[in-house]
Structures are given as structure tokens and as C-alpha cells.
Amino acid sequence: MLRRLTLTAVASLAALTTAAPAATAVTPLLPLPPLPVLQHDRLLSRSDPSGQTRLTVTVSESGNPTADGTFELKCGPAGGSHPEAQRACDLLDEAVDSGKNPFVPTERNAMCTMQAGGPAAARVEGTWHGQPVDARFSRANGCEISRWNNLVPVLPSAR
Incomplete structure (x- = not known):
């Protein structure tokens, strides 16, 4: 979201500078300073030595008694x-490769289907490729169900 906002601002500024009146041709345009790189927006790399993944996954009411509990990954x-563990780590590595953070919460104003996916709940805490994680998951609506399903097998398949 922040990346999209930054790109929109840069594109707007570029459009304004190309459409500037001829009077500004006397004053040369100064180059823009580099945009700040935000830590949570940066692409992660598997080769990063600090890129450790250590997570505590707590699951309740998943409908699968063997999947409920607290697990270390x-x-x-x-x-x-x-x-x-291996399949979960592979999924998290794929997320790094694609540049997507699977722990980002659903946007506050997202339009979600009002379907109920059951009482399952989960919390994931720790470090993912060197980035701090404290994320909560549920199956309260279509967006949250999708978010949960995208993180299987880190989270169990809920029944």
C-alpha cells in the first residue's frame, strides 16, 4: 500500500514537471532526492545472513485436535x-522470493464476503527472515479465510 502511494506521488510529480508552464523553463528543475526505503517494504533475500526464521505458531479451534496447540518453527x-516444518519453511521462502509478506493484516476497509469459516484462530510470533512478526489470524470472513489459506501449511488446514 505504501509502495503504491509512493509510486503515485512520484508519477504525479513527473506529470506536473512535464506540464509545467513555459515560464518555469528559466528555472532549471532540481533532481528529487532519493525516496526513503521503508524497512517493512524492502525486499527480503534468502542470502541475508540475518534472515533467520524462528516462529511460534499457536492455533486453537481449528477443527483438527492434532493441529491445535503451540508449535515452534x-x-x-x-x-x-x-x-x-519443511513445507512451512518452503512456503515462507516462496513469499520472500515473490516479495510478499504473508503476515500483513487485511486492510481495514477491505470489502470481504460475509462468510463464516469457523471459530479457528491463530497467532504467529517471532522472526521471519530477520523481520519481526506478531500476526493474528481467524476465519471470520472471506478475506480472513483467504489469508489463512494462503499460509497453509504454516497454519493448519481448518475443517
């Missing part, structure tokens, strides 16, 4: 008490 190499 460690990546590089995959390990911990998470039942599908």
Missing part, C-alpha cells in the same frame, strides 16, 4: 516442533 534448516 525454525527454518534454515527446517526444524522445531511444527508438524510440517
Whole structure:
């Protein structure tokens, strides 16, 4: 969202400078300073030595008693008490490669279908490729169900 806003601002400024009246031709335009890089917007890299993944995943009321509980997930190499550590780490690595943060909450004004996906709830805390994580998940509506499903197998498939 912030990246989109920044790009819109830069594009607007570029449009204004090309449409400037001839009177401004006397005054040369100064180059813009570089835009600040925001930490949560930066692309992560698997080669980053500080890019450690250590997560605590707590799941309740998933409909699968063996999936409920608290699990530790460690990546590089995959390990911990998470039942599908390797698959979960692979999914998180794919997210890094695509530049998408799977822990970003649903936008506040998002239009979501009003379907209920059950009482399942989860919390993921720790570090993902060097970035702090404290995310909550539910299946309260279509957006949250999709968000949960996109994080399977880090989160269990809810029944």
C-alpha cells in the first residue's frame, strides 16, 4: 500500500514537471532526492545472513485436535516442533522470493464476503527472515479465510 502511494506521488510529480508552464523553463528543475526505503517494504533475500526464521505458531479451534496447540518453527534448516516444518519453511521462502509478506493484516476497509469459516484462530510470533512478526489470524470472513489459506501449511488446514 505504501509502495503504491509512493509510486503515485512520484508519477504525479513527473506529470506536473512535464506540464509545467513555459515560464518555469528559466528555472532549471532540481533532481528529487532519493525516496526513503521503508524497512517493512524492502525486499527480503534468502542470502541475508540475518534472515533467520524462528516462529511460534499457536492455533486453537481449528477443527483438527492434532493441529491445535503451540508449535515452534525454525527454518534454515527446517526444524522445531511444527508438524510440517519443511513445507512451512518452503512456503515462507516462496513469499520472500515473490516479495510478499504473508503476515500483513487485511486492510481495514477491505470489502470481504460475509462468510463464516469457523471459530479457528491463530497467532504467529517471532522472526521471519530477520523481520519481526506478531500476526493474528481467524476465519471470520472471506478475506480472513483467504489469508489463512494462503499460509497453509504454516497454519493448519481448518475443517
